[in-house]
Amino acid sequence: xTYREAIRDALREALKSDARVFLMGEDIGMYGGSFAVTKGxxxxxxxxxxxxxxxxxxxxxxxxxxxxxxxxxxxxxxxTGNFSLLALDQIVNNAATLCHMSGGQLPVPLVIRLGTxxxxxxxxxxxxxxxxxxxxxxxxRVLAPATIDDARAMPGLALKCSDPVLIFEHIGLYNMExxxxxxxxxxxxxxxxxxxxxxxxxxxxxxxxLFKCLxxxxxxxxxxxxxxxxxxxxxxxxxxxxxxxSVRKTHxxxxxxxxxxSGGISAEIAARIGESCLYDLDAPVVxxxxxxxPVPYPRxxxxxxxxxxxxxxxxxxxxMGKAA
Amino acid sequence: MSIEYCMPSLGxxxxxxxxxxxxxKPGDIVKRGDVVAVVETDKGxxxxxxxxxxxxxxxxxxxxxxxxxxxPLALIAGEPAAATTSAVPTAPALEPESKPEPAPTxxxxxxxxxxxxxxxxxxxxALNIDIxxxxxxxxxxVVTLQDIESAxxxxxxxxxxxxxxxxxxxxxxxxxxxxxxxxSTDVDYSATMTWLTRRNAELPIEQRMLPIVPLLRAIVLxxxxxxxxxxxxxxxxxxxxxxxxxxxxxxxxxxxLIVPALLDAQDQTxxxxxxxxxxxxxxxxxxxxxxxELSEGTITLTSLxxxxxxxxxxxxxxxxxxxxGAGTVRERAWASEGKIDARxxxxxxxxxxxxxxxxxxxxxxxxxxxxYLQAPEKL
Numbered sequence: 001x002t003y004r005e006a007i008r009d010a011l012r013e014a015l016k017s018d019a020r021v022f023l024m025g026e027d028i029g030m031y032g033g034s035f036a037v038t039k040g041x042x043x044x045x046x047x048x049x050x051x052x053x054x055x056x057x058x059x060x061x062x063x064x065x066x067x068x069x070x071x072x073x074x075x076x077x078x079x080t081g082n083f084s085l086l087a088l089d090q091i092v093n094n095a096a097t098l099c100h101m102s103g104g105q106l107p108v109p110l111v112i113r114l115g116t117x118x119x120x121x122x123x124x125x126x127x128x129x130x131x132x133x134x135x136x137x138x139x140x141r142v143l144a145p146a147t148i149d150d151a152r153a154m155p156g157l158a159l160k161c162s163d164p165v166l167i168f169e170h171i172g173l174y175n176m177e178x179x180x181x182x183x184x185x186x187x188x189x190x191x192x193x194x195x196x197x198x199x200x201x202x203x204x205x206x207x208x209x210l211f212k213c214l215x216x217x218x219x220x221x222x223x224x225x226x227x228x229x230x231x232x233x234x235x236x237x238x239x240x241x242x243x244x245x246s247v248r249k250t251h252x253x254x255x256x257x258x259x260x261x262s263g264g265i266s267a268e269i270a271a272r273i274g275e276s277c278l279y280d281l282d283a284p285v286v287x288x289x290x291x292x293x294p295v296p297y298p299r300x301x302x303x304x305x306x307x308x309x310x311x312x313x314x315x316x317x318x319x320m321g322k323a324a
Numbered sequence: 325m326s327i328e329y330c331m332p333s334l335g336x337x338x339x340x341x342x343x344x345x346x347x348x349k350p351g352d353i354v355k356r357g358d359v360v361a362v363v364e365t366d367k368g369x370x371x372x373x374x375x376x377x378x379x380x381x382x383x384x385x386x387x388x389x390x391x392x393x394x395x396p397l398a399l400i401a402g403e404p405a406a407a408t409t410s411a412v413p414t415a416p417a418l419e420p421e422s423k424p425e426p427a428p429t430x431x432x433x434x435x436x437x438x439x440x441x442x443x444x445x446x447x448x449x450a451l452n453i454d455i456x457x458x459x460x461x462x463x464x465x466v467v468t469l470q471d472i473e474s475a476x477x478x479x480x481x482x483x484x485x486x487x488x489x490x491x492x493x494x495x496x497x498x499x500x501x502x503x504x505x506x507x508s509t510d511v512d513y514s515a516t517m518t519w520l521t522r523r524n525a526e527l528p529i530e531q532r533m534l535p536i537v538p539l540l541r542a543i544v545l546x547x548x549x550x551x552x553x554x555x556x557x558x559x560x561x562x563x564x565x566x567x568x569x570x571x572x573x574x575x576x577x578x579x580x581l582i583v584p585a586l587l588d589a590q591d592q593t594x595x596x597x598x599x600x601x602x603x604x605x606x607x608x609x610x611x612x613x614x615x616x617e618l619s620e621g622t623i624t625l626t627s628l629x630x631x632x633x634x635x636x637x638x639x640x641x642x643x644x645x646x647x648x649g650a651g652t653v654r655e656r657a658w659a660s661e662g663k664i665d666a667r668x669x670x671x672x673x674x675x676x677x678x679x680x681x682x683x684x685x686x687x688x689x690x691x692x693x694x695x696y697l698q699a700p701e702k703l
Contacts, residue, residue: 251443251469282443282469283462321463 004174006151007037007113011075014159015045018073021159022049024060025077025113034079035115035174061087061112065095065164068110073159081116081130081168095164096139107162111155116144117208117258118306119172124294127302129258131168131207132265135235141165142236143189146210148178150233153187161189168235170208170258192239194246198228201316202246204269205256206232209307213256216312225316235265243269244276251282254315256307261289283319288312327376328396334365334372334615337493340392341365343385352380354400359614361397366490367582371614378402390454440467447472487580498642502557506637507686508673511694512660513653517668519700533598535653536627539670540597541703542696543625543648544568544589550689552681553646553674554622562645562680566590571621571641572601574608583641584613585621594703629653635671645677648693670697 001009014021023038029052032039042050053060057078064076078084084091091112099107118127135142141163145151151169158165195210196217203213210231217227228246232238247253253273257266270285291305331341341363348360355377362369381399385391438455440448444467448455451472458475460467498504516538524532547554547568555564569585576582584607586592586600607613626638627650636649651671658667672693676686696703 251441279442279446282441283466318463321461321466321468 001148001178001180002174003145003148003151003169003176003178004035004037006148006180007155007169008039008041010152010155011038012041012044014073014075014156015041015049018159020071020073021075022051022067022072023075023077024051024053024064026053026055026060026079028052028077033077035169035171037113037169037174038077057083057086058090061090062094064110064112065090065098065108068095068108068164069098069106073109073111075111075113075155075159078112078114080122080126080171081114082125082128084112084114084130091134091140091164091166092137096137099163100139108164109159109162110164111158111167112164113155113167113169115171116168117170117172118290118295118302119170119208121297121299121302122171123297127295129168129207129260129290131166131235132257132259132268134166134168135238135265135268137236139163140236141189141234143167143234144206144232145169146173146207146231146233148176148180149184150187152180153184154189157187157189165189168207172208189234190237190239192233192242193231194228194242195231196227196229198226198250200226200250200320201252201254202228202230202243202250203254203256203312203316204230204232204243204246206235207258209256209258212307212309213312215309216316219309219313220316223313223317225320227316238269238272240272240276243273247273247277248280251280252316252319253277253281254286254288254312254319256288256312258290258306260292261287262292264289286315286319288315326381326399327378327402329360329374329376329398329400330396331363331391331393332372332375332615332619333393334363334370334619335367335490335494337490338365338393340390341370342390343387343397344369345387346383347371348380348383348398350380350382354378354380363391366487367618368576368611368613370618371612373615374400376400376402438467439465441469444469444472448475451476487582491581494641495639498639502640502642502645503678504640504675505678505683505686506673506675507683507690508635508649508671509690509694510656511670511672511697512658513668513670513697516697516700517653530602531595531598533594534601536625536629536650537594537597537601538697538700538703539627539650539672539693540570540572540586540589540601540625541592541594542693543570543623544592545696545703546689546692547623548590550685550692552685553676553689555645555680556622556643557645557677557680558643562677565622567622569616569620569622571624571644572604573624573626574605576608582608582613582618583621583624583626584608584617587616587620623647625650635673637673638675640675640677645680646689647675649673649675 027034028038029042029050061076064074067074095108095110117129131142143154145154205213213229217229220227228250230246255266255269266287266289273285288307288311295305296302344362344364346361354374358374359371360374361372363372378400381401383398385397440455447469453475458467458471461471462468551564554568567588568590569587570589571583571585573581573583584604624641624647628636629652632652634651638647638649640647653668653670655666656669657664674686674690
């Protein structure tokens with residue numbers, strides 16, 4: 001099963017089990033979705049529930065908010081995080097606020113799925129990681145499934161939530177193959193996951209960077225460094241306890257984020273570690289982030305701009321004072 | 325008008341000491357020479373004296389604080405004319421222009437220069453580890469948690485270990501810097517022993533004189549006419565000392581060796597030397613010496629009389645310029661006036677600094693000591 005199929009299965013299950021659920025977005029019906037996530041669903045569920053929309057993110061996101069307010073359970077697909085900026089007003093000013101402004105009378109149980117991240121040579125206007133921005137906004141939840149299990153579980157969990165939920169699906173993961181494990185039904189959207197236990201350093205990450213961190217941890221293990229890998233899974237609200245427990249154990253933290261460093265989610269995590277774990281730290285918190293440039297198109301430059309395994313390994317070795 | 329009273333140096337190799345106890349409190353009137361505190365050094369607990377007179381304004385350091393030599397311990401308000409005599413005209417001169425910074429209320433940050441991670445600092449505090457002594461293995465020499473854990477598993481150097489280190493440093497420096505020369509002479513000790521036996525028979529046990537005491541007195545008298553062996557060689561200059569602070573090497577319990585001085589031995593009679601030597605030995609055993617005794621010796625006598633050796637070639641304790649070695653007083657064949665008989669004989673040796681004196685003056689010095697010991701009743 002691929003990550004893409006895991007999401008499709010989750011959507012299919014939701015469509016089958018709850019008549020209020022419907023999908024909306026650009027080219028999700030006839031074309032099957034720009035990343036082919038919704039392929040086949042139009043034939044299976046019909047135009048009423050798999051709705052192609054005009055090229056107006058603001059309009060169809062707003063329509064989703066309206067439908068949610070009216071009691072439906074809409075799942076809106078926005079092709080990339082970059083395009084979601086056209087719907088920023090709807091998400092930040094409406095979806096995130098209405099429940100709070102109405103004293104709880106008008107919850108907005110809207111799910112928005114967004115492609116995010118680089119690695120597919122889609123250039124700067126399709127490759128940026130804005131999930132850290134959204135994690136700044138109270139009133140919404142921000143999820144970042146990295147594994148097949150989470151891709152299978154999170155859409156359903158998001159639909160059960162009365163808050164607006166944004167699911168950031170890394171476009172580099174859609175083709176990832178893997179087995180669904182038996183534990184996927186136990187997944188939640190409250191907790192980060194320790195994907196690898198370690199004692200010397202905590203690699204804190206999410207999304208596609210998880211696999212770079214796991215690879216880096218393998219390389220570090222050969223050099224005698226035992227790295228723990230934390231998959232945040234949920235960027236808002238952040239699971240402080242899991243992060244802090246890991247840092248208190250390893251005394252070192254490296255945050256790996258495909259977003260930019262300045263003002264990013266990596267900065268927020270580093271600040272929280274500084275606030276709560278200062279006296280447990282044996283080294284300054286290190287961040288490995290995307291270079292502060294619009295993501296380039298050429299493959300070699302795109303690769304150079306993004307966090308890579310070698311850089312993660314080198315950062316850990318630097319902070320531990322061990323030569324590569 | 326405050327004067328900073330700073331941690332004194334109690335020896336050339338001392339870097340810091342831990343304040344154990346204050347003997348003064350704010351408001352007390354102190355005068356030069358008063359014992360004001362007890363500090364723990366590598367050499368043991370030592371009473372430290374104050375060099376200024378005045379009123380204690382503020383104590384800057386709490387007990388159990390480690391303080392660098394030269395770091396302020398207390399503020400003393402100088403009292404120019406009122407309480408003290410005019411014998412301290414130097415006090416105002418010590419006061420520089422106004423001090424803009426308020427005096428620190430805690431000890432100067434001993435650890436300010438140590439790069440250490442927060443986790444390591446926290447752990448070091450919990451384990452009571454002195455981070456100044458931990459080698460940093462992290463990037464840029466930062467002290468890491470692992471460094472603290474390693475330091476914690478290492479046995480802490482004991483007091484005697486650190487004293488050994490101090491002695492090692494002083495002895496290495498001595499042999500590195502001081503061009504020693506060595507002389508020795510055999511002294512017929514029969515006159516002294518006879519006189520001593522007779523004299524001691526008249527005295528209660530606690531006043532009886534050890535055989536070393538006449539030697540101490542003989543050294544003092546000899547130094548009065550051969551001043552090239554009593555003083556300090558510092559900054560390429562020899563400064564002879566009028567006072568004779570005669571250092572005596574005394575073995576400590578646990579194996580250490582310490583060399584406190586009989587201060588102002590030039591003015592002491594045999595009876596006073598006897599009492600003061602006994603007092604010094606007792607205080608060595610109790611670990612309560614004062615700083616002047618440890619730092620101001622001007623010459624040293626080391627005796628291996630109880631070790632059974634006949635002679636020794638001792639090492640000068642810098643910045644002193646001479647050390648006298650005494651072997652065992654033992655019956656030996658002694659040729660004199662054409663015949664040989666058995667007499668108690670002491671071999672005296674002199675190691676002296678050739679930058680200050682030479683073999684000729686050294687020989688004179690030893691000969692004078694020997695001659696004084698031939699007429700003990702005149703000592």
